[in-house]
Amino acid sequence: MIQIPDGSKAPTMADVARVAGVSHQTVSRVIGGHPNVSAKTRAAVTEVIEQLGYRRNSAARALATRRTHTLGVIAVNTTLHGPASTLAGVQEAARERGYLTSAVTLRAATQEALTEAVQHLAGWGVEGIVAITPWRDAVRALAALDAPCPVVTVEGGHDLDLPGVSLDQDLGARMVTEHLLTAGHSTVWHVAGPADWLESEARTAGWRAALRDAGVEEPPLLRGDWSPLSGYQAGQQLAGRVLASPGQGDGLTAVFVANDQMALGVLRAFREAGLHTPADVAVAGFDDIPEAEFFPPPLTTVRQDFASLGRSSIGLLLEHIEGTAEGTTHLTLAPELIVRASTARRRPAERPAAAG
Amino acid sequence: MIQIPDGSKAPTMADVARVAGVSHQTVSRVIGGHPNVSAKTRAAVTEVIEQLGYRRNSAARALATRRTHTLGVIAVNTTLHGPASTLAGVQEAARERGYLTSAVTLRAATQEALTEAVQHLAGWGVEGIVAITPWRDAVRALAALDAPCPVVTVEGGHDLDLPGVSLDQDLGARMVTEHLLTAGHSTVWHVAGPADWLESEARTAGWRAALRDAGVEEPPLLRGDWSPLSGYQAGQQLAGRVLASPGQGDGLTAVFVANDQMALGVLRAFREAGLHTPADVAVAGFDDIPEAEFFPPPLTTVRQDFASLGRSSIGLLLEHIEGTAEGTTHLTLAPELIVRASTARRRPAERPAAAG
DNA sequence: CTGAGAATTGTGAGCGCTAACATGGCGCTG
DNA sequence: CAGCGCCATGTTAGCGCTCACAATTCTCAG
Known part of the structure; x- marks a missing residue:
């Protein structure tokens, strides 16, 4: 029938x-x-x-409703732990909320590449974009782009009027620095990330603030580019300094490195120079990459919850798309200090009940 | 007007x-x-x-042409270097070819999760799916799923009738093993990955073949789960063995670890046991993660071109979608051996013109 | 100068779906 | 038991685009 x-x-x-x-x-x-x-x-x-x-048929539905239920993600360097984890969080959260996500991975966040990425996504009718682009310039370019849909930044800083979510880098850096000072170090040196990265700046700012609060003088700053190699080079400089002043005149007994990968390089440089960690110099990193626990020695670092970060960014983006966005345009999540052997307490015998 | x-x-x-x-x-x-x-x-x-x-308007276009120009990607563990790089390669290649990609990141490749992922993507009208799921079970589940569009696997093995692309893991393992034998080691031990991973099996097979070709007896196999921790545990076992037989009766002077992360764990275990690498035991890994160059000591490993892998998978998938797929249903890419300090030539003084 | 054939442009009919309105049947109040 | 209103369902008109075909113009040989 x-x-x-x-x-x-x-x-x-x-x-x-x-x-x-x-x-x-x-x-x-x-x-x-x-x-x-x-x-x-x-x-x-x-x-x-x-x-x-x-x-x-989703195309027919999209045509009739004028809603594509599609979101775009723009990310750079997704092979690194942080961006990759954030990306995964974003995608999962979007999927749970019934949205399709499409990611565009950029090699470099140039104005041109960003424009093209936004055009590409706009061409597919995305209703919103999450941009994981932690550079001041990139965020500025994005803000100037005037995208045809809401844009939310991740780790994009608070400066511009783009809404965004970030982890509290400043707080994390402060925690590490205070941890080292509390452990008995007279000061804490710092190997920073690239100057144009917002995360790098915030970490440096946190370190600086912790030193100031403790009334400790700030040692000169070293800078890397997040790579193990740059950390290695910074480590060589630091090691040279330690070895040149046997009495440890510089107070170089603790280093806060702005990410774990560079910390790995620093550790290697120290090891090659005959310096022991943490006995001679304590080292702490930032990010808590999966390998950090197995560094020589296991690395004290700051864990960031990238998955939550991604999730929050989708929440914020959808608020903007659905027009329910309230005053809150910037969310900040707290990190967690992970203490391991690389910053084991300094000379406990010499300082019985030291610090506070 | x-x-x-x-x-x-x-x-x-x-x-x-x-x-x-x-x-x-x-x-x-x-x-x-x-x-x-x-x-x-x-x-x-x-x-x-x-x-x-x-x-x-892409929705209207899709409706009229009955082509969405959208591809789906299913991946697991995208925070690891390999999958993340492959994913980026896939996305970039698809974008160049005018397709939108949407990735679904799974926590585990269970039959259930895979089914759900395929359903999700099918619901959005994807024209094809790239599956980065290197388990025998996952590939089998995928083949049985009877997806409503072509599916191409990455590192999915040749067994089933799903088309796919792979890196030649077998060859890579063979290269490492031969490299170690040539360097003067009487045999090469192996810390394998999980048994149900195709990549793991292929690497073990390559190692086995190289030993057999060299007429060398095969030492017992150790197994990890890719994590640094599991490598650490395997390393402790190996170290115990070396220390228990001072005369190096077991010929345990070289270890091929199935990935770099586990190799990191092995290195740490050796270091803690007082063993020197490569003087006492040479260690080689697989993957060439960015950190490998900065391990203590820098790690000999096998570099895989994940970006090409992703690119090839898209090429193959589009051939299937456009119906131009010829006989070739499985592509294999060659890896590259990267020699570093962790396998520095063994006792050159003792064996002036040894090996060949 | 004319007609065939090519080049260029226009017309109409959907693609599969949802939104808005129209219809018919039911229970309820007064 | 008339009549109002609510519930369940049907009908109609697009959403913005491409396809197939029709119509128009242009080109050039004969």
Whole structure:
């Protein structure tokens, strides 16, 4: 009696309606979970949908509703632990909320590349964009771009009027520095990240603030580019300094390195120079990459919850898309200090009940 | 005279047509790069498009052409270097070819999670799926799933009838093992990855083959789970063995660890046990993660070109989508041996012109 | 100068879906 | 039991685009 269309083409809503003996609109109501459908009809339609393997055509739906339910993500360097984890968090959160995400991975966050990425995403009708671009310049370029949809930054700083979410880098750096000072070090040296990274700046600022609060003089700053190699080079400089002043005149007994990868390089340089960690110089990192626990020695570092970061960014973005965004345009999440062997307490014998 | 619609709504093709004084179809031809359009008309339309900031609605296009130009990617553990790099390669290649990609990141590649991921992507009308799921079980589940579109696996092995691309793990392992044997080691021990990973198996097979070819007896196998911790534990076992037989009766002077992260753990265990690398035991890894160069000591390993891998997978997938797929259903890419300090030549003084 | 054939442009009909409105049946109040 | 209003369902009209075809113009040989 009723003929079931098969094979050649995917069934449409009309096919389901015909087989179930209702109108296509009723099918639409069942799928959409509309309340005013009798239980009987709903069951019948559901069964036919099952039977035919019907799946709603998202393009048609997007066309009719003028909503694509698609979000774009722009990220750089997704092979690094932080961005990769954040990206995964973003994607998972978006999927849970019923959105499709499409990520564009950039090699470098130039104005040009960013423009192209936004154009690409806009061409696909994304309703919003999450940008994981932790450079001042990139965020500025993004703000100037005037994208055709809401844009939320991750680790993009608070300066500009783009909404965003960040981890509290400043606080993390402060925690590490205070931890080292409390452990008995007279001061804490710092190997910073690249100057144009917002995260780098915030970490440096936190370190600086902790030293100031403790009334400790600030040693000269070294700078790397996040890579193990740059950390290694910084480590060589530091090691040279220690070895040149046997009496430890510089008070160089503790180093806060702005990320774990550079810390790895620093550790190697120290080891090669015959310096022991933490006995001669304590070292702390930032990020808590999975390898950090197995560094020689296991590294004290700051753990960041990248997954939450991604999740929060989607939450904020959807608020903007749905127009329910309230005053809050910037969220900040707290990090966690992970203490390991690389900063084991300094000379406990010499300072019985030291510090506070 | 001519009114330009502004503000409230995005311009449509009809708007452009009206302003340019042509039919909507002509606008479509200009955008589509159709040849039979006069230069004059083309220029006029192009200008209006520019002026109005018109952008083709991809949903309407998808509806009319029945092509979404969207691809799905299913990946697990994208925070690891390999999968993350592959994912980036896939996305970049797809974008170059004019496709939108959407990635689904799974925590675990269970049958259930895979099914759900495929359903999710199918619901969005993807035309094909790249699956980065290097487990035998996962690939089997995927093959049984009967997805509504072509599926290409990455590192999925050759066993099943799913097309795929892989790096030649077997060859890489063989290269490392031969490198160690050539360096004068009487045999090479192996810390393998999880048994259910295809990459793990292939690496073990390559190691085994190299030993067999060299007529060397195969030492017992140790197994980890890719994590630094598991490598550490394996390393402790190995170290115990070395220390228990001072005369190095077991010939345990070289270890091929199935990935760099575990190698890091092994190195730490050796160091803690007072063993020197490479003087006492040489260690080699696999993957060439960015940190490998800065391990204590810098690690000999096998570099894999993940970006090419991703690119190739897209090429293969598009061949299947466009129906031009020829006999070739499985591609294999060659890896590269990177020699560093962790396998420095063994006792060159004792064996002047040894090995070959 | 004319007609065939090519080049260029226009017209109409959907693609599969949802939104808005229209319809018919039921229970309830007065 | 008339009549109002609510519930369940059907009908109609697009969303913005491409495809197939029709119509128009142009080109050039004969």
